Amino acid sequence: xxxxxxxxxxxxxxxxxxxxxxxxxxxxxxxxxxxxxxxxxxxxxxxxxxxxxxxxxxxxxxxxxxxxxxxxxxxxxxxxxxxxxxxxxxxxxxxxxxxxxxxxxxxxxxxxxxxxxxxxxxxxxxxxxxxxxxxxxxxxxxxxxxxxxxxxxxxxxxxxxxxxxxxxxxxxxxxxxxxxxxxxxxxxxxxxxxxxxxxxxxxxxxxxxxxxxxxxxxxxxxxxxxxxxxxxxxxxxxxxxxxxxxxxxxxxxxxxxxxxxxxxxxxxxxxxxxxxxxxxxxxxxxxxxxxxxxxxxxxxxxxxxxxxxxxxxxxxxxxxxxxxxxxxxxxxxxxxxxxxxxxxxxxxxxxxxxxxxxx
Amino acid sequence: xxxxxxxxxxxxxxxxxxxxxxxxxxxxxxxxxxxxxxxxxxxxxxxxxxxxxxxxxxxxxxxxxxxxxxxxxxxxxxxxxxxxxxxxxxxxxxxxxxxxxxxxxxxxxxxxxxxxxxxxxxxxxxxxxxxxxxxxxxxxxxxxxxxxxxxxxxxxxxxxxxxxxxxxxxxxxxxxxxxxxxxxxxxxxxxxxxxxxxxxxxxxxxxxxxxxxxxxxxxxxxxxxxxxxxxxxxxxxxxxxxxxxxxxxxxxxxxxxxxxxxxxxxxxx
Numbered sequence: 001x002x003x004x005x006x007x008x009x010x011x012x013x014x015x016x017x018x019x020x021x022x023x024x025x026x027x028x029x030x031x032x033x034x035x036x037x038x039x040x041x042x043x044x045x046x047x048x049x050x051x052x053x054x055x056x057x058x059x060x061x062x063x064x065x066x067x068x069x070x071x072x073x074x075x076x077x078x079x080x081x082x083x084x085x086x087x088x089x090x091x092x093x094x095x096x097x098x099x100x101x102x103x104x105x106x107x108x109x110x111x112x113x114x115x116x117x118x119x120x121x122x123x124x125x126x127x128x129x130x131x132x133x134x135x136x137x138x139x140x141x142x143x144x145x146x147x148x149x150x151x152x153x154x155x156x157x158x159x160x161x162x163x164x165x166x167x168x169x170x171x172x173x174x175x176x177x178x179x180x181x182x183x184x185x186x187x188x189x190x191x192x193x194x195x196x197x198x199x200x201x202x203x204x205x206x207x208x209x210x211x212x213x214x215x216x217x218x219x220x221x222x223x224x225x226x227x228x229x230x231x232x233x234x235x236x237x238x239x240x241x242x243x244x245x246x247x248x249x250x251x252x253x254x255x256x257x258x259x260x261x262x263x264x265x266x267x268x269x270x271x272x273x274x275x276x277x278x279x280x281x282x283x284x285x286x287x288x289x290x291x292x293x294x295x296x297x298x299x300x301x302x303x304x305x306x307x308x309x310x311x312x313x314x315x316x317x318x319x320x321x322x323x324x325x326x327x328x329x330x331x332x333x334x335x336x337x338x339x340x341x342x343x344x345x346x347x348x349x350x351x352x353x354x355x356x357x358x359x
Numbered sequence: 360x361x362x363x364x365x366x367x368x369x370x371x372x373x374x375x376x377x378x379x380x381x382x383x384x385x386x387x388x389x390x391x392x393x394x395x396x397x398x399x400x401x402x403x404x405x406x407x408x409x410x411x412x413x414x415x416x417x418x419x420x421x422x423x424x425x426x427x428x429x430x431x432x433x434x435x436x437x438x439x440x441x442x443x444x445x446x447x448x449x450x451x452x453x454x455x456x457x458x459x460x461x462x463x464x465x466x467x468x469x470x471x472x473x474x475x476x477x478x479x480x481x482x483x484x485x486x487x488x489x490x491x492x493x494x495x496x497x498x499x500x501x502x503x504x505x506x507x508x509x510x511x512x513x514x515x516x517x518x519x520x521x522x523x524x525x526x527x528x529x530x531x532x533x534x535x536x537x538x539x540x541x542x543x544x545x546x547x548x549x550x551x552x553x554x555x556x557x558x559x560x561x562x563x564x565x566x567x568x569x570x571x572x573x574x575x576x577x578x579x580x581x582x583x584x585x586x587x588x589x590x591x592x593x594x595x596x597x598x599x600x601x602x603x604x605x606x607x608x609x610x611x612x613x614x615x616x617x618x619x620x621x622x623x624x625x626x627x628x
Contacts, residue, residue, distance in 0.1 A: 024527045024546045031543035032617045035599040036564055081601050081615050082562050162449065187434065191441045226445055232442045316430060323431035324438055341529075342612065343548040 017353035025347045027073045030064030030090070032081060036089035040140045042075050044132060050098065052127040053121060054136065057096040060112035065238075067092045069348070070206035076336060076344040077214025086144025087156070087209045089135040095173075096132035098128050098167065098201065106263050107251060135141060148213060156212050163205040164256050170197025171201055177266045181227065181289055183274060187320070190268050191236060199235025207231045207335075218303060226335035231330035236357045240321040243267040244314065261301045264289050268320060273313035367415055455574070530583035531613060538591040539621045547614035549583060554608040556585065561600035561618060568596040574616075576604075587616060597622040 037058050045051040056251055067088035074084035102108070103116040110116065141160065145153040173193045177185060187332035207227045216223040246260045249271070258269055274285050288296065288304050307313060329352050339345055368592040527546030534540040547556075560570035575588045587604075 021546075021548065022528050028496060028543065028615060028617070029547045031545075032564070032599075032601060035617070035619065037562070039599075075612070080562075080603060081617075082564060084421070085564055120542070188437050192435055192445075195441055195445055228446065229442055232445075233438060236438060314394040319430045323434040326431075327438055343614070359506050 004086045004334035005117060018357050019346055019350040021343050021346050021355045022350040025343065026064055029068040032085055033064060033067040033071070033088045034058070036085045036140060037092050040093060040136055041133075043136065043139070043324050046132045049125055050129060050132055053117065054133055055112065056117055056120075056129075057099055058092065060114060062092075062095075062112065062165050064092070065204045065351070066095055066202055069203060069351070070210040071345045072344040073207050073210025073222070073336075074214035075210075075226075076339050076342055077211065077213040078160040078217030079165050079210075081139060083147065084145065084210060084213045086140035087213055088206075090139075090141035090144075091206050091209070093133050093137035093140075095201065096129045097137065100133070100349045102171070103118030105171065106265075108259065108263075139244075140152050144213065152212050152215065157207060157210055159208045159212070163200045163208075166196045166200040170195070171199070173197070174266065178264050180241050181288065182266065185266050185271050185284055187268065188269065190266065193266075195232055198239040199232045202231075202238065203235035204228050215281065219291055222335045222339075226331055230328055230331035230335045233324045233331055234351060234355065237328060238353070240268055240317050240324070241358075243269055244317055246319075246331060247308075248313070258301045258305060261295055262293055264291075264293065264296075267317075269308055269313045269346050271317045273308040273311045274309035276316075280320055282309070308352070322354070325355060328352050333339060360612065364412060372402055427457040436575055481511070520621050527614075528595065530587060530616065531579065532583055532587045532589055532616070535588060536588040537593055538595055538623065540589065540591055541619045542587075543591075543617040543619075547615060550609070550613060552608070554606045556613070557605050557607045558587070558602050559605075559618060561602040561616065562591070563596075564599040564601055564617075566596075568600075571595060571600055571603075571618075571620075575603075589618065591620055596621050597625075 002016050021232065038055070041054045041058070070088045071081065071084050071089055074087075075081065103111055104118045104126055108116050109119055113359060115131060116126075141156070142153075145156050148156075149301075173189075174197055176182075177193075204227070204315055207222075208224070209228065211222045211224070211227055231309050243260060244267075244292075261270075269287075274282055277285060285304060285307060288300055291300075329349070332349050332352070336345055336348060361512075364580065395492065400401045417496070433496055526549075528549050530545050530547050532542035550556075556576040558574040560572050561569045561574065573590050573593060577586045578584075579586050597620050599617065601613045601615060604614045605611065606613050
């Protein structure tokens with residue numbers, strides 16, 4: 001075990017604070033969403049070289065955080081499940097489509113414990129599958145918005161387009177930083193990238209759709225900007241914790257151990273480590289980052305992981321994630337504090353500690 | 360050549376910043392710094408010693424993390440800055456399409472609100488629920504310093520006191536009739552007092568099949584939980600159906616039941 005792994009798996013880190021309703025609703029809403037996802041994807045079930053591929057990632061059983069946020073926000077406003085389930089299915093399909101493309105762009109080999117789609121079927125078919133899923137995702141979204149009227153539908157589609165653009169910009173930033181071997185990045189750069197690449201798709205957009213569909217059910221709607229801020233801080237804390245988990249990846253995590261280091265991703269941990277490293281350590285890190293992915297050996301990655309640990313960057317990232325989670329807890333009150341307590345509001349608030357306790 | 364006899368130009372000091380400050384960090388940072396300083400002092404015990412210590416540790420930036428307060432405060436400040444700038448860009452873009460929907464006069468009040476939120480944030484930072492910050496709660500002096508004191512004119516909606524959450528109760532399904540069904544494992548939020556559980560109808564997820572009605576609830580005869588008895592009509596189309604389980608007394612949704620009706624003759628999974 002590397003030094004980084006020893007620290008991250010230490011039992012002192014967190015007392016369990018996640019309410020029991022969080023895993024319960026993730027299972028419940030996740031199961032309902034999977035049914036709707038299968039139904040939507042069945043439209044291309046008979047298509048050769050496509051039908052079997054579109055269901056691959058969704059059947060690998062993700063955590064279903066994104067659709068569950070959408071459903072919980074809508075239901076916290078009083079909307080019934082059948083009104084929001086189509087939006088939840090759209091979110092999950094879109095998310096899986098992006099995963100397919102991300103895996104190709106990142107050169108990832110493992111997704112949820114199984115070879116990535118492009119490793120199984122080749123890059124051209126995988127790209128086509130992702131394209132198809134993005135288009136298919138719109139159908140359940142449109143279906144669920146049909147009954148909500150033109151204004152809500154227009155706002156939901158605007159939010160969807162904005163999310164898609166932000167996500168593409170975020171991915172472009174991350175890829176461009178690696179391709180250009182940028183080493184002058186700051187925490188602000190990182191958080192801007194996370195906002196675009198992760199938070200809009202993972203937390204902001206689902207909460208926005210939930211609030212839009214939930215509006216008009218007799219409860220005062222959440223303030224749009226507070227919803228965005230809640231989603232941003234929650235998504236940023238989620239991403240930093242994801243970066244930390246990547247350093248100790250195991251079978252439950254479903255990705256390659258140290259996969260981010262192999263890919264040279266500009267994570268907060270890496271940015272901090274470079275800032276804090278000794279001149280010799282910084283030189284080693286820069287030399288490592290100049291290499292191509294296939295040239296980075298396991299021994300090199302282990303050396304860099306050790307360097308990161310020695311700079312205190314892991315503990316630093318954990319602190320930042322804690323601070324951002326505090327901001328998320330604050331913005332939860334601003335966005336949803338006016339709604340009557342329910343299992344859905346408890347779930348949404350409970351996602352803050354869950355981010356740190358998920359496996 | 361004309362002589363420039365103008366008086367020497369007054370020179371202003373260089374501004375400390377060159378761009379608008381939309382960080383929302385205009386509030387007094389002292390509570391955050393005090394809270395985080397306490398966290399730094401009460402840092403969790405170190406991890407188990409590495410059995411294979413590095414023979415040549417890097418001296419710069421040890422893992423002792425001497426600047427926790429600055430890290431947390433700076434991270435949150437940057438976070439508000441990033442999301443503030445992004446929202447501003449979003450507003451600008453929206454203005455192109457919907458002129459007049461956003462009033463420029465809103466901006467100063469946005470900043471003002473953000474400042475107030477930062478004060479509230481200093482309290483939330485101590486009550487978030489993970490031990491990095493929860494350590495604050497064990498120090499009476501810090502607790503007193505960050506406890507809310509009266510009305511701070513915050514713009515946030517008043518918080519409704521929350522009941523103590525109880526563990527969810529498992530819900531099991533029993534199907535009546537010749538048709539088979541499969542239920543998604545689920546739980547119910549326990550009602551605060553004895554009540555009657557109702558489920559108006561299990562509606563199809565997509566499609567326009569008739570709903571399934573007549574679901575009854577009983578306490579489990581063995582073990583813990585509630586049993587839902589669902590009668591599936593013989594001619595019910597195979598599909599997925601869902602409905603809310605409600606506390607009749609308070610009209611509160613306690614959970615959602617989702618079932619799949621199998622095709623006629625299909626064997627159970």
